Amino acid sequence: MPRLSDIQIRDPFVLREHDTYYLFGSTDKDIWHSPGVGFDAYRGAGPTIPTELEGPFHVFRPPAGFWSRTNFWAPEVHRYRNEHYMLATFLPTSGHRGTAVLRSTKGALGPYEEWSTGPVTPAEWECLDGTLFVDGHDDPWLVFCHEWVQVGDGEVCAVRLTPDLRSAAGEPLVLFTGSEAPWAAVQEGRPPHDHAYVTDGPFLHRYADGRLSTLWSSYGPDGNYLIGEAFSETGLVTGPWRQSRCPLYDADAGHGMLFRSSSEDLYLAIHTPNDSPRERPIFVQVAETPEGLVTTGTVLS
Numbered sequence: 025m026p027r028l029s030d031i032q033i034r035d036p037f038v039l040r041e042h043d044t045y046y047l048f049g050s051t052d053k054d055i056w057h058s059p060g061v062g063f064d065a066y067r068g069a070g071p072t073i074p075t076e077l078e079g080p081f082h083v084f085r086p087p088a089g090f091w092s093r094t095n096f097w098a099p100e101v102h103r104y105r106n107e108h109y110m111l112a113t114f115l116p117t118s119g120h121r122g123t124a125v126l127r128s129t130k131g132a133l134g135p136y137e138e139w140s141t142g143p144v145t146p147a148e149w150e151c152l153d154g155t156l157f158v159d160g161h162d163d164p165w166l167v168f169c170h171e172w173v174q175v176g177d178g179e180v181c182a183v184r185l186t187p188d189l190r191s192a193a194g195e196p197l198v199l200f201t202g203s204e205a206p207w208a209a210v211q212e213g214r215p216p217h218d219h220a221y222v223t224d225g226p227f228l229h230r231y232a233d234g235r236l237s238t239l240w241s242s243y244g245p246d247g248n249y250l251i252g253e254a255f256s257e258t259g260l261v262t263g264p265w266r267q268s269r270c271p272l273y274d275a276d277a278g279h280g281m282l283f284r285s286s287s288e289d290l291y292l293a294i295h296t297p298n299d300s301p302r303e304r305p306i307f308v309q310v311a312e313t314p315e316g317l318v319t320t321g322t323v324l325s
Contacts, residue, residue, distance in 0.1 A: 025076045025077060025078055025079075026066070026076070026077060026079065027075055027076050027077075028075050028077070028304060028305050028306065028307075028324065028325050029304055029325055030304075031047075031066065031077070031304060031305060032051070032053065032300075032301050032302075032303060032304065033047070033049035033050065033051055033295060033303065033304070033305050034049055034050040034055065034097075034098075034279065034295050034300070034303050035049050035050045035097065035098040035099075035153075035225065035279040035295065036048070036049040036279070036281070036293045036294065036295055036305040037049060037098075037099065037100045037101065037281050037293065038281070038283040038291075038293045038307075039101045039102070039103070039132055039283070040283055040284065040285070040286070041103070041132060042286075043069050043070060043071060043286050044067065044068070044069045045067070045068050045069065045073060045074060045077075045283075046065055046066070046067050046101065046132045046133065047065060047066040047067075047068075047077060047079075047293075047305065048063065048065045048083070048099045048100065048101050048110075049063075049098075049099065049295070049305065050063075050096065050097050050098055050099070051063055051064040051080065052096055053301065054300070055095065055096065055097060055300075056095070057094075058094070059093055059094055060086065060092060060093055060094050060095065060096035060114070061085070061096070062082060062083075062084045062085040062086060062096060063082075063083050063084040063096060063099045063110075063112065063136075064079065064080035064081060064082055064083065065079060065080065065081045065083045065101075065132075065133060065134075066078065066079035066080060066081070067079060067081065067133065071286055071287075072285070072286070072287075073285050073291065073307060073324055075324050075325065081133050081134075082135075083099075083110075083128075083133055083134035083135060083136055084099070084110065084112075084126060084134060084135065084136040085135070087137075087138070090138075091114075091116050091117060091142055092114035092115055092116050092117065093115075093117055094115050095113065095114060095115035095121060096112065096113075096114060097112065097113035097114075097152060097153070098112060098113050098152065098153050098154075098225065098279065099111070099112040100112070100154075100155055100156065100281070101132060102156045103132075104156065104158070104164070104189065107127060107128070107129060108127070108128040108131065108132050108134075108136075109125055109126065109127050109128075109139065109156070109189055110125070110126040110127070110128070110134075110136045111123055111124075111125055111126075111154045111155065111156055111166070112124060112126065113151075113152040113153060113154070114143070116142060116143070119142075119143075119147060120143075120147065120148065120149060120150045120151070121143075121150050121151060121152055121171070122142070122143025122144070122145035122146075122147075122149070122150075122151045122152075122154075123143055123144060123145050123151060123152065123153070123154030123166065123168050124138075124139075124140050124142060124143045124144065125139045125140040125144060125189050125190065126138060126139050126140075127139040127189075139189065139190060140189070140190050140191060141190070141191070144166060144183075144185065144189075144190075144191055144192050145166070145168055145183070145192075145196075146183075146192075146196055149170050149171075149174065149196075150170070150171040150173055150174040151168050151169060151170055151171060151181075152168065152169050152171060152224070153168055153169045153224055153225045153226060153279070154166045154167070154168035155167050155168070155226055155227050155228065155281075156189075157182075157228045157261055159260070159261055163184060163187075164184070164185040164186075164187065164189060165182050165183065165184055165185060165261050166182065166183050166185050166192070167180065167181070167182045167199070167226045167228060167238070167261065168180075168181055168182075168183075168226065169181070169223045169224060169225075169226065169240075170196075170198070170223075171223075172202070172213060172217060172220040172221060172222050172223065173213070173214070173217065173220075175217075176213070176216075176217035176219075176220050176221075177201045177202055177203050177220070177221045178201065178202040178220065178221050178222050178223030178224075178242075179198050179199075179200070179201050179202075179223060180198075180199045180200055180201075180223050180226050180238065180240055180254075181196045181197060181198050181199060182196065182197050182199055182261050182262070183195070183196040183197070197262060199238070199254075199261075199262075199263050199265050200254060200263070200265045200267065201221065201223070202220075202221030202222060202223045202242050203221045204265075204267050205242065205252050205254070205267040205268075206267065206269050206270075207242075207244060207250060207252050207267075207268075207269070207270055207271045207274075208221055208222075208242040208243065208244070208250070208252070209221075209242075209243055209244050209245040211243050211247075221242065222241075222242045222243055223240060223241075223242060224240065224241040224242065224278060224279055225239070225240060225241045225278060225279035225280065225281075226238050226239065226240045227239045227240075227280060227281040227282065228261070229282050229317075231312050232312060233312075234259055235255060235256075235259065236255070236256040236259050236260070236261070237253050237254065237255050237256070237316070237317070238253070238254045238255075238256075238265065239251055239252070239253055239272070239280050239281070239282070239292075240252060240253075240254065241278035241279050241280065244271065244274065248274060248275070248276040248298075249276050249277060249278040249297075249298035250271040250273065250274050250278065251271055251272050251273040251274075251277065251278055251279075251280045251292075251294065252267065252268055252270075252271045252272060253267075253268045253272050253316050253317060254266060254267050254268065255268070255316070268315075268316050272292075272310075272316070272317050272318075272319070273292065273294065273308065273319065275296065276296060276297045276298050276299075277294040277295065277296030277297065277298065277306070278294060278295065278296075278298055279294065279295060280292050280293060280294040281293050282310070289309060290309065290310050290311065290312070290317075291307045291308065291309050291310065291324075292307070292308040292309075292310050292317075292319075293305060293306075293307055294306060294308065304325065305325075306323055306324065306325040307323070307324040307325070308322070308323050308324075309321070309322035309323070
């Protein structure tokens with residue numbers, strides 16, 4: 025069975041169901057330029073977090089006539105209303121990149137099939153990295169990035185979804201921009217945005233004391249890929265949002281999400297380094313503090 029250190033994957037996402045852990049992510053060997061193959065997943069089980077996993081399992085392969093042929097990115101799998109839904113980024117053959125929703129009726133390992141009709145992000149926007157958040161009223165939201173390639177100063181946005189997750193149910197809101205974080209640095213872009221702030225990979229986390237935070241990724245002044253944290257001052261997804269002064273993780277790793285072990289310890293799943301084809305998943309134990317998340321020194325790889 026492959027170890028974590030054997031698996032080339034970007035944007036790792038872990039779903040735990042009882043003592044079974046499922047690892048999803050961007051698994052095409054060249055996710056930027058080659059035709060999209062699909063998404064693979066890995067599975068491990070036990071009383072502790074496994075670092076040797078079964079797989080790969082082919083959880084999504086595009087059907088004939090699928091509306092996208094490239095940029096199959098950042099799949100997340102959530103159990104919602106007793107079904108498994110995958111939120112993933114695709115570049116349509118005609119139109120703008122966005123996050124779509126797939127569904128499995130056969131468990132976490134799929135197969136996943138089309139559920140939304142194309143992306144649920146705004147059709148005229150370049151978007152990526154949608155994540156699901158269910159608020160205190162059981163209303164589902166998609167939190168996603170409006171890309172720097174279109175707006176220059178990348179945005180983290182939210183839009184309410186219909187209860188069946190098949191479409192947007194309102195207008196998108198801008199939660200914050202990349203330039204608001206003290207730890208994020210302007211990057212060389214491309215015309216018409218020669219200087220840009222990148223926003224990637226939002227993931228929402230509710231603290232034990234009720235605080236709501238968002239993890240997200242950008243680049244620091246030395247060019248490393250970093251993970252920072254922002255806090256909602258109201259505890260609501262609509263914010264307003266306050267940025268942490270320093271990044272949570274600064275060792276050229278990013279696109280993080282949080283999951284709990286069977287013993288309820290909290291782990292950050294990230295890929296590192298941010299360099300293809302060397303990127304690998306690692307799990308970093310973190311703890312909640314009044315100032316925000318901190319790493320404990322435990323790393324599984």
